[in-house]
Amino acid sequence: MTFDFVEPIVFAMLSVGVIAAGAAVVLINRITAAALLMAFTFLCMAGMFVLLGAETIAAFQVLIYVGAITVLILYGVMFTKSGDRPYALFFQHQTPIAAIFVAAIAIPVLLLAFSFNAPAPPPRGGDLPGLATSVFTDFAFPFEIASVLLLAAMVGAIVLTKRDEAEGADTRRRERR
Amino acid sequence: MIPLGAYIFVSAVLFFIGCAGVLVRRNAVVILMCVELMLNAANLAFVAFSRRYGAIDERGSVFVVFVFVIAAAEVAVGLGIVLSAYRNRPVVDVDEIHAMKG
Amino acid sequence: MPIGPFGLDPVIWAPLRLVIAVGLALFLILNGALLQIYLERKIQAIIQDRLGPYHVGPFGLLQTFADALKLIAKEDVRPSATDAWFFVAAPALVFCPMLASWLVLPFAYDITGADLNIGLLYLTTLGSMTVLGIVIAGWASNNKYALVGGLRSAGQLISYEIPQILALVTVALVVGSLSMRTITASQPGPLVNVLVLPFSFLVYFIAALAETNRTPFDLPEAESELVAGWLTEYSGMRWGTMLALSEYGNVTVVCSIIVTLWFGGWQGPGVDALPLLGVVWFTLKVYAFILAFMWIRATLPRLRIDQLMSFCWKGLIPVSLLNILVVATLALAFPSSRVPIAIANWLLVVAFVAGIPFVQRRRLAALRARARATAQPVRAAS
């Protein structure tokens, strides 16, 4: 007995999940729901990575996208009030043009997508050793650059969101002295 | 064995969904989410190509790791910008924020 | 015919193993929660010189069963202003990752759901997913106390995840693997990892207290001072699932990780002869740590939210980064690196423990100085 039929079924479920949830993120009006659906997209994507045999990437995907980015976006949602403005300013006028543009790119790309073919890879263990070796040898320098980028982003985010009150209190205290 | 084309197709669909979302939605936070979707679509393509073509190492997947870094940095800074803009004027709709006009 | 463990055919053993592991997991979670709630009450009562539950059953053993029955029998109340879908989904979002973590815990030799080669990463990943459920629960309750509680709790969990992961990294550095089975096998006999990496253990233990919302870091559910945080609007079996099952399940998972990584996992006397004895050793060790958690809860007061965050960002994260730096350097510098790493790590423990009073004294001095600075103008005005 073979279980070959399992993989296509799982893949079909995951792709439906990815595409449906992704579309819902764009179409749905409730932002919290959109954020949660986005997390769901990410989870399905992690499933696809597992299907591809990239468990480490899948784990990172969940760790970073679901555990960190979604939570961050939820924070953003909760700190801002999304007004239900029925009318649109001029922004919405671009929707038809945008639709035409996106369709013009998407249709050929989607048609071409199926033309990719690759031989079945030889069976092998997880992707962890290979990934680690690549990151710390050939890509060590980009890796360091990326760490600097993260640091810069962290500092930038803190500076951007820091309120001036702490500073003000500080000067006030100094003035009092 | 799922053909490579299927993964690429899913990746492309998700990418254009995100792309359309960026162009159509008004809420800045939602636009950030759509950008994340696009990045994720790219990740899928990277991993699929890497796993199916990479014979020795995981060079394609390495780029996914870097995309993770970029995505995290982008969300952090993007939300920081949205929040600081929101603090000046409580709007998150990008069509009302047009102080950058030339 | 190849012979698997216990002299069984691998074709039979593979599914059987999974069944045993999942059965054990469910058994431990469900009964573990009941048992732990009972133990928690009894131990706190003993420490606080009370009796604790004693009416239902012998020594009050059936008290938690009675509570569980009460919870199940309760009406399913959902406040009308809540966000229906999210309100229902949140407990599941908290519960599922916890349940999934049990997949990789090694209960005994070859009794584990799946021996992933990214086991530690998998556990970390699932730990981070809990945050999502908590934020959603806070949001869905449509109650500002719940919302603020949820955001605070999420902040706490995200922050303490960092020292936790950094502590795990040192173990991975020394052992050279992320697989739970390999990590267990790397600690033969009494030479457990805690002798090599005591400081990582210390950091992980403190971070784990925060990660599982245990005292002194139990702000999210500080019933006695705040409203119950993100749990405010939950009642009945929903609350039961969220708190009783998920929280106690998480405590058990975290203690299992501690046991596997630092205390030799299921290994113990007589395991070679009778492999299933491993389950007993494992459970005993895990419960020893759960008891330690309870002991701490009965002893230490609760931190304020700003103290909690600054302790993590200014205390734990820098020292665990230092720890990684030291361990990684020594691992590179010495071909057989366990002894130098052990020496360095014990030195770090000594420095950390000895350094706390100094830091505290400086903090107190700063506080007093600030108090004087604010007090003076008043005196001058009068």
Added chain:
Amino acid sequence: MIDQVWLIPAFPLAAFLITGFFGRRWLRVWSGWIASAAVGASAIVAIGVLLEVIGGRERTVVALYRWIGVGDFQVNVAALVDPLSAVMLTVVTVVSFLIFVYSNGYMAHDHGLPRFFTWLSLFVFAMLILVMADNYLLMFVGWEGVGLCSYLLIGFWFERPEPYFAAKKAFVMNRIGDWGYTIGIITTFLVFGSMNYLDIFRRLEANAPSQSALTIICLALFFGATGKSAQLPLYSWLPDAMEGPTPVSALIHAATMVTSGVYLVARSMPLFAAAGPSLAVVGVVGAITAIFAATVALVQIDIKRVMAYSTVSQLGYMFLALGVGAPAAAIFHLATHAFFKALLFLGSGSVIHAVDGVQDMRRMGGLRPKMPITYWTMVIAGGALAALPPLAGFWSKDEIVGAAFSNGYPILWLVGLFTGGLTAFYIARAIWLTFHGQPRDPHLFEHAHESPRVMTVPLLALAVGTVLAGAIGIPPDQGFIHSFLAPSVETGAAEHVPPLGTIVFLALASVVASVIGIAISLSMYARGRPDPAAVARASGPYYRILVNKYYVDELYDHRFVDVARAVAGASWAFDVHIIDGLANRVGWALALGGAGLRRAQTGIVGNYALTIVAGLLLVLVAYGGYAAGVFGR
């Protein structure tokens, strides 16, 4: 020791860094001793290297690291240790060490002492790099470094205007020479595809490039050498450089830096030898400079200027030697000259120190009893300069003059001989005016005193060197130095050794010329027969020309500087009206365009995003067209 050859420049570099960073604030006077100790250590290592080279390791390349690696353009930071550079290293470090020690006394009361030793250490470092380099580019680094240090040290007393102008003049003159050097090394690279000496010489042998290319290279390099070594037409900065402190004059403008041009030509000897006419140019320029500077030196009244023109003249001798195909003699003379000219300078410094900074010989006189050590060492050095046997100068200079004769340049031989007489005349005049006769300025005479021991000990050491250095060149043409240097400066055509009778005749001729020069000098200044003033009056216009140094400075001022000013003015006008005007127009056009394009900046993020997508579409169309072959493959 050779493998540690990098230690030699490392010590002065360390001294430079230490005194530069900590000198003014913390070390103060100690910085002099630290620098001296560093150079002393270098000297010990250099002697070790020299001994090892003598011991048989003829040619070693010690590569430190790759400096530039761009395609074919590979330049290493590497040291070429062969007899030539070993001799140079030893001379530079030993003489430097003695001068450093001397400077501790000479500069003791100057508040800028740490700065002085900082620049001096940097100078030694750059000079050693220049000498050790195994390629022209690294040599250029040292070349520029010594030029810079020379500028800094000439202008050391920058509070007064004269040193400042002298420094500027030296720098500009050097830059003009460097321009030639730059052209030389660029052409070298274009012709040979390398900057490494050994590679170049190897390729030169394998397939020689055209004669004209070689001539251009050699003349350009020689032009650079004239700038650094103060030959005609770029000599005039050196006499002015005497505004710097005397140890600087001794070290930089007598013993080391000015010889780098000689070193460059000697180093490039295979090139020059292959490039026919250029060697003759070198010889002729050297001879003209020698006699030209010697005539000017006859009438100078400033003691340091006499020495300066003497240096120019002696450098002319070295180039003369190179030109007539006797590079070993040139290097030999370079080494001996380093000793006796440094000694002469330090001696004059000692005199100047004693008489409160006065440099005018007319105000000195009769100093002999007051400063016996200075006097006797200066007499020894003067004898060496006048080429009296058995002092070092005799052996080296006689060999140059003799080589000119025996290699078939009788006119150059006559010039050399005559210049030798002039040299003897002016040095005898200088020593007589300074030390003998009646004290002409009683006030100065009262205060004069012998210098402290820290200054006289180096004088004595140099005097010993002056007496003994000739030994390495005995017998003429077959001495130790010749066989030692032969592998480095071999020109291919074997020098033919003249018969003994010729040698003796040549030596006698030059000794006679020197003795005649000294005799005339002494009779004029000691006896007053004929009276110098009367001679000056009688020779009238010729005397004025000499006193005014052939009006060269005025010529340069009127011809070159005025032309340069005119060109600069025209360039300025061009810059203001054409270049700036163009830039302004462009800016104006851009502003206009920007005003139009500003409408595209709606400030709405969505529009920008749409633009990005439109760009994506464009890329896709372009790629599709490319894939379909619309644009051709």
